[in-house]
Amino acid sequence: MKPWLFDILCCPICKNFPLKLYIFSFETEPDEFQTAITIYEKRDLEHIKNEKVIEIIEENGDTFIRDEIVIEKTSLDNYLKLTLSSIEELNNIFDKSGNEFSKKSIDIINKEIKGRIIEFSKNPDIKEIDNILPELYFINKIKIETEIESGLFLCEGDGCNRWYPIIETIPMLLPDDARERYKEKEIDFLKNNKLKLDDEFFNKELKPYNI
Numbered sequence: 001m002k003p004w005l006f007d008i009l010c011c012p013i014c015k016n017f018p019l020k021l022y023i024f025s026f027e028t029e030p031d032e033f034q035t036a037i038t039i040y041e042k043r044d045l046e047h048i049k050n051e052k053v054i055e056i057i058e059e060n061g062d063t064f065i066r067d068e069i070v071i072e073k074t075s076l077d078n079y080l081k082l083t084l085s086s087i088e089e090l091n092n093i094f095d096k097s098g099n100e101f102s103k104k105s106i107d108i109i110n111k112e113i114k115g116r117i118i119e120f121s122k123n124p125d126i127k128e129i130d131n132i133l134p135e136l137y138f139i140n141k142i143k144i145e146t147e148i149e150s151g152l153f154l155c156e157g158d159g160c161n162r163w164y165p166i167i168e169t170i171p172m173l174l175p176d177d178a179r180e181r182y183k184e185k186e187i188d189f190l191k192n193n194k195l196k197l198d199d200e201f202f203n204k205e206l207k208p209y210n211i
Contacts, residue, residue, distance in 0.1 A: 004143040016157025027147040033101035040138040096196040
């Protein structure tokens with residue numbers, strides 16, 4: 001599962017949004033995270049522009065921008081708002097993978113990139129977009145090109161407390177009755193990852209089942 005998908009997923013039962021996401025492992029190798037970090041830290045604009053992740057579009061005297069997260073072309077103001085909204089979703093992600101570079105990547109976005117985009121958005125100028133191009137590039141690389149191998153979602157809306165596994169990159173957001181056929185597999189999944197979760201998690205009235 002790509003991390004960007006978390007930006008739009010809600011609980012299929014109570015429709016609560018956002019969920020919480022616990023990441024147990026990445027399919028993406030640590031060196032892929034490290035490569036993205038290196039390009040960002042070097043602020044390698046030539047490399048970033050050659051990848052064409054962020055696209056500037058001129059139409060009838062107006063300028064629009066889009067990327068792989070904000071797919072539809074839009075004004076710079078709106079683009080920055082949508083990008084910051086996507087960053088905010090990282091507050092609900094808990095990386096339990098043990099991958100030092102994935103954790104560093106999330107820290108960079110939260111502690112460095114968010115602030116720089118907020119500052120830029122105070123007086124946005126498309127002519128100065130190069131000043132935050134590495135930041136925009138890095139967000140896209142982490143949220144679009146990495147792959148979560150296993151983890152789970154937790155819904156805390158209105159006492160819902162339903163959890164949904166991510167198994168072999170597939171998010172299993174199914175209604176309770178459809179999960180019965182997978183019950184044994186899902187309970188084994190929860191048991192196998194028990195040490196990556198704390199007592200607070202298991203002390204909840206988890207649905208549709210606990211261990």
